[in-house]
Amino acid sequence: MICKNCNAELNSNFCPNCGQPASLKRIDGHYIVHEIEHILHFERGILFTVKELIFNPGQNIRNYLSENRSRLVRPIIFIIITSLIYSLSISFFHIEDQYVKFEGGELRTPSKIFKWIQGHYGYANIIMGIFITLWLKLFFRKYNYNLFEILIVLCFVMGISMLIYSSFALLQGLTKAKLMAIGGMVGLGYCSWAIGHFFGKDKVLNYIKAFFAYILGMLTFVILAILSGFLFDLMTRH
Structure with a gap:
């Protein structure tokens, strides 16, 4: 045969x-x-990946990059699935999206860009991860990780943050209490901790640099999205 x-x-x-x-x-x-x-499957699938990334993100992601890539779910698939879970959660409970929010109805194209982001978090998170990666590479330039490896780190970390936001969306939907802002802080705290844990859990400075790199990456993404839409509107008016 x-x-x-x-x-x-x-x-x-x-x-x-x-x-x-x-x-x-x-x-x-x-x-x-x-x-x-x-x-x-708890030993090789989503549940196992979530457990490993919650309790020991740094070591497990380093193992994925250099030793064994069969234990965890593939990072791109992971962030797309978890982002979909978040989108379904806020849609099911009719919760106002506060993860990426833009007030500017008079700016036609920027509003459309952010509407697309809110409808495609899986892809948008990957794009935003690129900007966070650039800042992390700058802040952790002494470490021997390339841009693609750092982006993989972010796919895992941001995937867990999406599940954190989903959990708070579930709690808010069940209790009617305004919990999404707290969920945002918890998600940001996890991302800063997990990234710092990856680069070296014994150095407090790593967690501080991870926090600012994440914030700057998000701001860069949002600002460029607004500027791109604004420039497009400006050019099409003439």
């Missing part, structure tokens, strides 16, 4: 070259349940 994925010769149940099964099972109810269990 010939592998349908890489055309290598097959003499077993799996391709020796790419690992593709010799024959794929039909997709049925058992397959769907298995896929869901695989995503949520």
